[in-house]
Amino acid sequence: MADDVIETRTQTTQMTMIQAINSALDVMMERDPDVVVMGEDVGFFGGVFRATAGLQQKYGKNRVFDTPITECGIIGVAVGMGAYGLRPVPEIQFADYIYPALDQLVSEAARLRYRSAGEFIAPMTVRSPFGGGIFGGQTHSQSPEGIFTHVSGVKTVIPSTPYDAKGLLIAAIEDNDPVIFFEPKRIYNGPFDGHYDTPARSWAGHPEAQVPAGYYRIELGKARIVRPGEALTILCYGTMVHVVENTVAKLGIDAEIVDLRTLVPLDIKAIEGSVRKTGRCLIVHEATRTSGFGAELSALVQERCFYHLEAPVERVTGFDTPYPHSLEWAYFPGPVRIREAITKIMKD
Known part of the structure; x- marks a missing residue:
C-alpha cells in the first residue's frame, strides 16, 4: 500500500x-x-x-x-x-x-x-x-x-x-x-x-x-500549517480553524495557525517547532474548557517549550455549561473572544 x-x-x-x-x-x-x-x-x-x-x-x-x-x-x-x-x-x-x-x-x-x-x-x-x-x-x-x-x-x-x-x-x-x-x-x-x-x-x-476524485490519503498524526507566522502560534481544529483564520486576517497579526487534523496521534513536532519559533501560544476549541483537549495541549506546550515562551498559554473554548440552544452564539468561540485573547497574549 x-x-x-x-x-x-x-x-x-x-x-x-x-x-x-x-x-x-x-x-x-x-x-x-x-x-x-x-x-x-x-x-x-x-x-x-x-x-x-x-x-x-x-x-x-x-x-x-x-x-x-x-x-x-x-x-x-x-x-x-x-x-x-x-x-x-x-x-x-x-x-x-x-x-x-x-x-x-x-x-x-x-x-x-x-x-x-x-x-x-x-x-x-x-x-x-x-x-x-x-x-x-x-x-x-x-x-x-x-x-x-x-x-x-x-x-x-x-x-x-x-x-x-x-x-x-x-x-x-x-x-x-x-x-x-x-x-x-x-x-x-x-x-x-x-x-x-x-x-x-x-x-x-x-x-x-x-x-x-480518486484515491489519496493523508497520514494520521500530521498537522497542517494553515498560515505561517512569527508572532503567535494558534492551535485549533475543525470549525475553529476557519473562525481563527478569519479573525487573524482581520487583525492583521503575523500569527501561525496550526490545524491539528488529528488529536491522537498528535503532531507534537509541529506544535513544538511552531511555539519555539513564535514564543506565544493560543489554543482554540469549541468543547467545554475544563478537561477539554486544550488543557492537554497547554500542558504539552508548557513542558516542552517553557524556556521559549514570552507569555502564558491562553485558551478560548466553550463554557463549562450544558450546550445552550438559545445562547449558542455566545457559547461558540467567536471573533470577539479570540481577538481579546490575542490582544492579551501579545501584551505580555
Whole structure:
C-alpha cells in the first residue's frame, strides 16, 4: 500500500465536505470488498446529512445497511466485524448519541489488540457529525472529542476542509486500529468565519475544496500549517480553524495557525517547532474548557517549550455549561473572544 500513498491536488474536482466524505467511502468500498458501511438511515436514505447517498444502490444492502436505533449494538457489531476481518465504517448519527456505545468502544474496540496479544484487531472507523453551530440544541451539538483522546488504543481525527476530510478518512479506514472520525457539521457545506449574522458561505472557490476524485490519503498524526507566522502560534481544529483564520486576517497579526487534523496521534513536532519559533501560544476549541483537549495541549506546550515562551498559554473554548440552544452564539468561540485573547497574549 505504501506505493499508493499520495497527497496530490492534480485532476481535482470541487467538493463540499459532505461530497468529499462520500467520495472517500466510495473509493474505499470499490478498492476493498471488506469495507462495509452501517448505521441509522445510512442505506436507502443516504444518511441524515446525505454523506452515504448512493452507496447502497451501488454496492448493495449487504455492504451498506441500516441498523436499529441502538448505538451500543452498532459499535458492538462493528467490533465483531473487525475481529472477523472486515473493515466496518459505522456512522453514529450525531456525536451526542455516542455515549451508549462507550463501553463497546472503550472496553472492547480500544483493548482488543492488546488483550489478544495482536491476534485480533478492530480496524473500524466510527464516523459522526459533531459540534455546534446549526441550532441543534443540547442533544445535537456536543463536542466529546476529549473523552476519546483519553482512551488508549483509539485514534481521534477531526478534519477542517473537504480535501483533508477525504484524505484523512481514507487513511482512517486503512488503519488497523479503531478511529473516531468526528466531522464538524457546521462546515459540511461551507467554511464558517464566526459571524453568525452573515449569510452562510460556500466551499465554491476555496482552494481546500479542490479534491482529487480518486484515491489519496493523508497520514494520521500530521498537522497542517494553515498560515505561517512569527508572532503567535494558534492551535485549533475543525470549525475553529476557519473562525481563527478569519479573525487573524482581520487583525492583521503575523500569527501561525496550526490545524491539528488529528488529536491522537498528535503532531507534537509541529506544535513544538511552531511555539519555539513564535514564543506565544493560543489554543482554540469549541468543547467545554475544563478537561477539554486544550488543557492537554497547554500542558504539552508548557513542558516542552517553557524556556521559549514570552507569555502564558491562553485558551478560548466553550463554557463549562450544558450546550445552550438559545445562547449558542455566545457559547461558540467567536471573533470577539479570540481577538481579546490575542490582544492579551501579545501584551505580555
